[in-house]
Amino acid sequence: MDLVSLGQIVVSGLANGALYAFVGLGFSLISRSTGIINFAQGDFAMLGAVLTGFLVAGGLPLILAVPLAVLVCGLVGGGLHVLAVQRAERANMAQLIIMTIGFAILIQGAVTWGWGSDPIAIPAFTGSAPLDLFGVTILPQQLWLVGTLALVTASMWFFFHRTVLGLALRAGASNPLGASFVGIDHKRLGAYSFVAGGLLGGLGGAVWAPIAFAQVDIGIALGLKGFTAAALGGFGTTFGPIAGGLIFGLVESLAAGLISSAYTDAISYGLLLAVLIVRPQGLLGKIQRGAADDNREEVLSAGLMPTRLSGHDFVRFGAAVGVLLLLSVILAASWKTAALFAGITAIVVIGMVLLTGFAGQISLGQGTFMMVGAYASGYLTLKQGWPPIAAIAFGMVFAGLLALVIGRFIFRLRGYYLAMASLSLLMIFQTLAREMHSITGGPNGLPGIAPLQILGIQFFTDDEVFLVILVATLLCLIAGLSITRSRVGRALLAIRSDELAARACGANAVWLKIGAFVFAAACASLAGSLYVHYLGIANPLPFSFKSSIEHIVALTLGGFLALYGSYFGAAIVVALPSVITTVFGDADTQAGAGLKFLLFGLLLIVVIIAQSNGNARRVSERVRGWICNGFRLKTAET
Amino acid sequence: MLEISALHAGYGKVAVLDAIDLEVNEGEFVAILGPNGAGKSTLLKTIAGVHSPERGTISLFGRRIGRLGPAERIRMGLGTIPEARQLFSDMSVRENLVLGAYARIGIRIPDALAADLDEVFALFPRLREREKQIAGSLSGGEAQMLAIARALMGRPRLLLCDEPSLGLAPMLVREMLGALEKLREQGITILMADQNALAVLQMADRGYVLDTGRIVAQGESKSLLNDKRLRAAYLGAGLSQ
Amino acid sequence: MTSVHDSERPVSDLVLQVENLSVQFGGLRAVDGVSFSVAPAEIVGLIGPNGAGKTTIFNCISGVIVPTEGRILIQGETVTPFTPERACAMGALRTFQNVRLFGELSLRENIMMGAYSAGRCGMLSAMLRLPIHGRLERLAAERADYWMNLLGLADYADAGATSLPLGLQRVAEVARAMAANPQIVLLDEPGAGLNKVEKENLSDILRSIAVETNCALLVVDHDMGLVMGLAERLVVLDFGKLIAQGRPEAVARNPDVIEAYLGVA
Numbered sequence A: 001m002d003l004v005s006l007g008q009i010v011v012s013g014l015a016n017g018a019l020y021a022f023v024g025l026g027f028s029l030i031s032r033s034t035g036i037i038n039f040a041q042g043d044f045a046m047l048g049a050v051l052t053g054f055l056v057a058g059g060l061p062l063i064l065a066v067p068l069a070v071l072v073c074g075l076v077g078g079g080l081h082v083l084a085v086q087r088a089e090r091a092n093m094a095q096l097i098i099m100t101i102g103f104a105i106l107i108q109g110a111v112t113w114g115w116g117s118d119p120i121a122i123p124a125f126t127g128s129a130p131l132d133l134f135g136v137t138i139l140p141q142q143l144w145l146v147g148t149l150a151l152v153t154a155s156m157w158f159f160f161h162r163t164v165l166g167l168a169l170r171a172g173a174s175n176p177l178g179a180s181f182v183g184i185d186h187k188r189l190g191a192y193s194f195v196a197g198g199l200l201g202g203l204g205g206a207v208w209a210p211i212a213f214a215q216v217d218i219g220i221a222l223g224l225k226g227f228t229a230a231a232l233g234g235f236g237t238t239f240g241p242i243a244g245g246l247i248f249g250l251v252e253s254l255a256a257g258l259i260s261s262a263y264t265d266a267i268s269y270g271l272l273l274a275v276l277i278v279r280p281q282g283l284l285g286k287i288q289r290g291a292a293d294d295n296r297e298e299v300l301s302a303g304l305m306p307t308r309l310s311g312h313d314f315v316r317f318g319a320a321v322g323v324l325l326l327l328s329v330i331l332a333a334s335w336k337t338a339a340l341f342a343g344i345t346a347i348v349v350i351g352m353v354l355l356t357g358f359a360g361q362i363s364l365g366q367g368t369f370m371m372v373g374a375y376a377s378g379y380l381t382l383k384q385g386w387p388p389i390a391a392i393a394f395g396m397v398f399a400g401l402l403a404l405v406i407g408r409f410i411f412r413l414r415g416y417y418l419a420m421a422s423l424s425l426l427m428i429f430q431t432l433a434r435e436m437h438s439i440t441g442g443p444n445g446l447p448g449i450a451p452l453q454i455l456g457i458q459f460f461t462d463d464e465v466f467l468v469i470l471v472a473t474l475l476c477l478i479a480g481l482s483i484t485r486s487r488v489g490r491a492l493l494a495i496r497s498d499e500l501a502a503r504a505c506g507a508n509a510v511w512l513k514i515g516a517f518v519f520a521a522a523c524a525s526l527a528g529s530l531y532v533h534y535l536g537i538a539n540p541l542p543f544s545f546k547s548s549i550e551h552i553v554a555l556t557l558g559g560f561l562a563l564y565g566s567y568f569g570a571a572i573v574v575a576l577p578s579v580i581t582t583v584f585g586d587a588d589t590q591a592g593a594g595l596k597f598l599l600f601g602l603l604l605i606v607v608i609i610a611q612s613n614g615n616a617r618r619v620s621e622r623v624r625g626w627i628c629n630g631f632r633l634k635t636a637e638t
Numbered sequence B: 001m002l003e004i005s006a007l008h009a010g011y012g013k014v015a016v017l018d019a020i021d022l023e024v025n026e027g028e029f030v031a032i033l034g035p036n037g038a039g040k041s042t043l044l045k046t047i048a049g050v051h052s053p054e055r056g057t058i059s060l061f062g063r064r065i066g067r068l069g070p071a072e073r074i075r076m077g078l079g080t081i082p083e084a085r086q087l088f089s090d091m092s093v094r095e096n097l098v099l100g101a102y103a104r105i106g107i108r109i110p111d112a113l114a115a116d117l118d119e120v121f122a123l124f125p126r127l128r129e130r131e132k133q134i135a136g137s138l139s140g141g142e143a144q145m146l147a148i149a150r151a152l153m154g155r156p157r158l159l160l161c162d163e164p165s166l167g168l169a170p171m172l173v174r175e176m177l178g179a180l181e182k183l184r185e186q187g188i189t190i191l192m193a194d195q196n197a198l199a200v201l202q203m204a205d206r207g208y209v210l211d212t213g214r215i216v217a218q219g220e221s222k223s224l225l226n227d228k229r230l231r232a233a234y235l236g237a238g239l240s241q
Numbered sequence C: 001m002t003s004v005h006d007s008e009r010p011v012s013d014l015v016l017q018v019e020n021l022s023v024q025f026g027g028l029r030a031v032d033g034v035s036f037s038v039a040p041a042e043i044v045g046l047i048g049p050n051g052a053g054k055t056t057i058f059n060c061i062s063g064v065i066v067p068t069e070g071r072i073l074i075q076g077e078t079v080t081p082f083t084p085e086r087a088c089a090m091g092a093l094r095t096f097q098n099v100r101l102f103g104e105l106s107l108r109e110n111i112m113m114g115a116y117s118a119g120r121c122g123m124l125s126a127m128l129r130l131p132i133h134g135r136l137e138r139l140a141a142e143r144a145d146y147w148m149n150l151l152g153l154a155d156y157a158d159a160g161a162t163s164l165p166l167g168l169q170r171v172a173e174v175a176r177a178m179a180a181n182p183q184i185v186l187l188d189e190p191g192a193g194l195n196k197v198e199k200e201n202l203s204d205i206l207r208s209i210a211v212e213t214n215c216a217l218l219v220v221d222h223d224m225g226l227v228m229g230l231a232e233r234l235v236v237l238d239f240g241k242l243i244a245q246g247r248p249e250a251v252a253r254n255p256d257v258i259e260a261y262l263g264v265a
Helices: A003-034 A041-057 A062-088 A093-115 A140-162 A164-174 A176-181 A186-208 A218-233 A240-259 A264-278 A311-330 A333-358 A366-382 A388-410 A417-435 A462-484 A487-497 A499-504 A509-535 A545-558 A565-584 A590-613 A615-627 A633-637 B040-048 B070-075 B093-100 B113-123 B125-129 B140-152 B170-185 B197-203 B221-225 B228-235 C054-061 C084-089 C107-118 C123-127 C131-150 C166-178 C196-213 C224-230 C248-253 C255-262
Strands: A131-133 A136-138 A452-454 A457-459 B002-011 B014-024 B029-033 B055-060 B078-081 B158-162 B189-194 B206-211 B214-220 C016-025 C028-038 C043-047 C069-074 C092-094 C184-188 C216-220 C233-238 C241-246
Touching: A003 A041, A003 A136, A003 A140, A003 A164, A003 A186, A003 A218, A003 A240, A041 A062, A041 A093, A041 A186, A041 A218, A062 A093, A062 A186, A062 A590, A093 A218, A093 A545, A093 A590, A136 A140, A140 A164, A140 A186, A164 A176, A164 A186, A164 B093, A176 A186, A218 A240, A218 A264, A218 A417, A240 A264, A264 A388, A264 A417, A333 A366, A333 A462, A333 A487, A333 A509, A333 A545, A333 A565, A366 A388, A366 A417, A366 A509, A366 A545, A388 A417, A388 A452, A388 A509, A417 A545, A452 A462, A452 A509, A457 A462, A462 A487, A462 A509, A462 C123, A487 A499, A487 A509, A487 C107, A487 C123, A487 C131, A499 A509, A499 C084, A509 C123, A545 A565, A545 A590, A565 A590, B002 B040, B014 B040, B014 B214, B029 B040, B029 B197, B040 B078, B040 B158, B040 B189, B070 B078, B078 B140, B093 B113, B093 B140, B113 B125, B113 B140, B113 B170, B125 B140, B140 B158, B140 B170, B158 B170, B170 B189, B170 B197, B189 B197, B197 B221, B206 B221, B206 B228, B214 B221, B214 B228, C016 C054, C028 C054, C028 C069, C028 C233, C028 C241, C043 C054, C043 C196, C043 C224, C054 C184, C054 C216, C084 C092, C092 C166, C107 C131, C107 C166, C123 C131, C131 C166, C166 C184, C166 C196, C196 C216, C196 C224, C216 C224, C224 C248, C233 C248, C233 C255, C241 C248, C241 C255, C248 C255
Parallel strands: B029 B189, B029 B206, B078 B158, B158 B189, C043 C216, C043 C233, C092 C184, C184 C216
Antiparallel strands: A131 A136, A452 A457, B002 B014, B002 B055, B206 B214, C016 C028, C016 C069, C233 C241
């Protein structure tokens, strides 16, 4: 490799890094003043880029389009805080973070619905004729991007050190109690930081857009990469994300140029994972004491959880089986397929009830473990001739071990690092699945997987598969129930209520959380296996980040602590596209897909606001009472 | 100037303040005494607006302030030196001081603020030497001065002091009390909660003795000094004989 | 002394030994070379004015803070590492100043959590309902019922723990700690927020526990009234140093103690 090519790599790395820095600055700003990891941060940048493109296409000159787009992003950020975050004042941190996932898919859905998901070309600010520096080509727009970043850095320094508002933001991050003593209003600071997050993201996106294309799909990746920038530089620092973003951009670009462009994502997300594991406070950051602690009142579930299986449970099992069997007989074929997919989703969600509801950890990458199951079944039955049951078991064990290793590192830390770690793991596995052709068959996948065969009986038709999935769902449900209603379940609830008090009773919080994660991984792997045996092909697409969103939505709708609710939540998620098709026409069009995500986002936000006000409990008690035959026995009795 | 009646406050189910009646007149130095956990800090936090009471009324300069936020109370002339100081430890001394004026200044730091800074630096010359230093690196005595100075930046007429002597060596306690005495001569009314009963009562005009959320004794400092109830509150009943 | 791994039989005639303990927070020496010990069935009060370092010592013993110097022995064995789980496993249980019962569990389940450390049984054994799980659950239930009956909590067994009045919550915390069959229970300001009747009730309970179970109690409190009536011996701290120790009446007459409490004259 000659020096010129290396220079080229460095230039493009720094330019991309500048964009990540913009997103990362927003992450650290919001997290410092509110404690929230705002998952919509990358989507602010995406929105800035797409809006600019849209306004330019509408005939507005760049010089007006860019500021307008950035302003809108700031307003969206502030609006989300005022309309959603402030309304969920009693929500805990896990709920607030899930709410920001709602923001992310709300923005993505709205953009797709409004403008579609096609890339939009945007003219460069000052022509696209490249400059030549010792043979290295530099686009003028790249200079714009880096220059804007420098300008923003300088003005941010001025803002934080020379303006009262900036000092107040720092004070709020430094000592919230002290801040309230000098009259700094916590709520207002939160709104300001969301506005600032929107402005920063939007500006980065708008200036970057002419280099590539503005497209809705970049939101997730930008979010993750911006998060990496913040994590690398240190969440607790103001300017760390700039260094973090530039370093990350360089690493990514060098990995693509020197090692393999196909594995770029795997390498860069591997770096994120490594940082989370080795140095969670970031390269420049200090470990924060107390700041990450979750002081908000827990209101996920009031109401007591029964911690023992009772006769009523078996009545309910019976009723559930009966209802599902009845459905399988009377349902139209298309609905039966939907019920079948809902069953598969429900298996994943049952695991997540343990992980998120009981162990209080958010995973955004259960798709990873579904892929483990899917490819274990596909590869081992097709290429190694294993019997399906053995392959399924292998997948579950492998997924469990993977979760154990990740959990061992991540759960040492208090906080919500698993959310990002699991998402980056998903990105890595998606890349591996696309690139490791010899095992996974690449993007085309492994076709020709035989239907499930157990003890010589083949399950081929929809009815037969439905039966298998029904049984599998029930088995997972029973396993979940027997864990949650044991001393282990009680200990998990105790940890959720008060980690220190639970540890003082001898409960090992780290290992219990790992156990929940392993269970969730094994469930997801089983679901993945069942999925590919039904469809006959294992490929990466169905397990992408979008599937993770569906899992989170199903979990939230079903209830964080409600094992019986998992099927209910899954059914809504699976049925929603059909409803949209019926109401708005073809759901496969971009607009329909956009609308789906828009609704998912709204649902997440509304449900979490309702949960934190206690309204969700009142409504869900009734609704679930009818639909799932009730899940909270003791509250009904007392 | 400050009037509190039938004030109840607590944290969740734990009641901390039980029907507190208290008043402070212009120019007075009033002490709130009582052992740790008696409710002194909660009382001051409630007056400052940082903690919400369950019921009861607080009036400042004849105006009910129960619904006002801390910033509005500061603008009315209330300053607080909170328990454990609550400084912004990773920000500079100067920045801490500027934030003391947060409630009464706008988005930009006004030029006029320099005069206020000069005033507090005149009172605490050591802070001027440390102007650029990070607050977290100050010694205990200096940090306490910064806490007082930060409260002064809000231009208070009534200053609430919560355990200003906590963690200070006896010599520094005297120095700190001396500074408060100076402020009082400048016409600032002081309401001070402290465990260090004897030293505080020597300065204060009047005192209230708080024990498990109730006022068990009140009166002129001199009479309180010899009051058995003060001793009982600190050392436990049954031992005062 | 040889280490005997039979928790029923004490290997040392002292339950708790704190040896030359120091804790440094930045420039502040919160605890400075403090040593004291607690014998079985003894009730010891650890007192001192605000900022004296008593909570810091308490946190070291219960595994929340790692001391800078010195060591702590429970039953003659050195505590290490300093984690709450380890302290619990060695027989030192604790209560909390601002009662910390588990809000999502019933009172009975809260006390059963106290018996969590009675044996090891992981998620898999629980899921498969292996015999060990049943055994531990029965044991936990027995102990919970025993302590609820003894301390007069049986009527509230199925109520949400945090819905009870504070006085009962304090008693419940004591029951939760006792369900672990501890060697020593550390009580962090047990009287905070209680009225006179509740305080007396709690004192009676604590006294009878020490007499009947051979379990030692270390009470950290600023409320001298409660500690004076309860403790057989007091350890007094000021500015991180031990300034007096001995019988309550003697300590209350000690001029150093009076000065520490009422301040410099």
